[in-house]
Amino acid sequence: MLDLASLDFAVLLTSHGIIALLTLTALEIVLGIDNIIFISIISNSLSVPAEQRKARQMGLALAMITRVLLLLSLSWVMSLDKPFITVLEHPFSGRDMVLLIGGLFLLYKATVEIRAKVQGHDEEHSKGKKKKLRTLGGVIVQIILIDIVFSLDSVITAVGMSNEIVIMILAVMIAVGVMMLAAGAISSFVEKHATVKMLALAFLVMIGMALVTEGMGEHINKNYIYFAMGFSVMVEMLNLRMMRNRILKDTEGN
Template sequence: MESLTALIFDPTVWMALITLVVMEVVLGIDNLVFVAIVTNKLPEHQRALGRRIGIGLALLLRLLLLSVVAMIVQLTQPLVVLFGHEISWRDLILITGGLFLVWKATAEIHHTVDPEPTPTLFDRQTKSVSFGAIIGQIILLDLVFSIDSIITAVGMTTQIPVMMTAVVIAVGIMLLAADPLARFIERNPTIVMLALGFLLMIGALLIAEGFGVHVPKGYIYTAMAFSAFIEMLNMLARRRHKTKNGGQQTDNPLSA
């Protein structure tokens, strides 16, 4: 009890908490975009439930990983040497998650560009999607992003209560933002393509990090923010053009 009281009144702990919350929210953007895109493929009455389950599982996974944080830290120990680079369990998890994200983003881009093509492997997978399959995909990406965020958090503080509090606050923010983000993506088809491009880039980044190529994430998120800003300008321009033409023009999902 005394230790908890000391933490509450320690200003350095509050600074660490604020920093961790910001970091968890930023790292959770990728997870949130993925959840929004895949749950929008569900029937409308299941989408909100799917998002809540997916984000709830992200919280549960993070808290479980924090309870065994000593074991999670050991995942960074070298396991094998591949192409002259030491590969750990964390690297393998990042590579696997990155490959899955690249595959999933590519499949979704394929379906968005050609929603009714000649039957292919991509289309069979898209049409056979179910609530359980969506939740399974979310769990896989939750695991990858959770391990990455927890290992990053451990490097910033050793206080488990602080990390747990930051995770709960960050996931709570994600939960509040999930439905508005999903509705925004659904109403703006061009945003879907942009978001899928982000996921494709994040997947490639995870694979690169798994092989020891560290790209500062600030560059990635800056590029994503700039692309989103340009797309917002495009949306405003299309809306004004539509208004001038008396509302006769409709948005083209693939328009610039």
């Protein structure tokens, strides 16, 4: 574990340090989008709005704590790239195993949610029959599990972008703060529009597949994923606007 007393805060007063901080913060926010989508969907499964907010805030706070702890344990994080186990002559590192398990978990959760939507019922109800309600504790546990996966990817990116621990930690804290402010609005928007929620679930399937693929040793350029997500969101926004205009015209016609 890194000694906190050895951190150099003077770098934050240099132009290089400020530029690095702004760049890394922006990158961390982009990398945190998939985390926000997952937290929004899983927290909306709670029946009480106050618990939904609590789950989102606790989930993002835990994400920040996990990232900071990983940054303070850089030597251990970097060792995760070393071969950990060999299966059918293919070596898997600790990072590969985390990405593989996390990707499979995301695929499972997204598939279950999509199935519930396609069948025309929420997870709490199935044709009028009451199902077991999710608890705040259960939701938090799931958020913690996926936070570990997203945090590992985020920290490794931060290490590749900067050599200063102070900049990395501050960038993570600012990024999570921004995500906390945006999470509520994103969560409400996703829950309000059924097609947007289905699109978000499709994103989770795509992200899960990307994590599994990377866990198997095949690198995927994240820019392709972000471009696909951005393009899909633009198309969905056009669809929402078209439906809203159609409703307004029908209302005026009546």
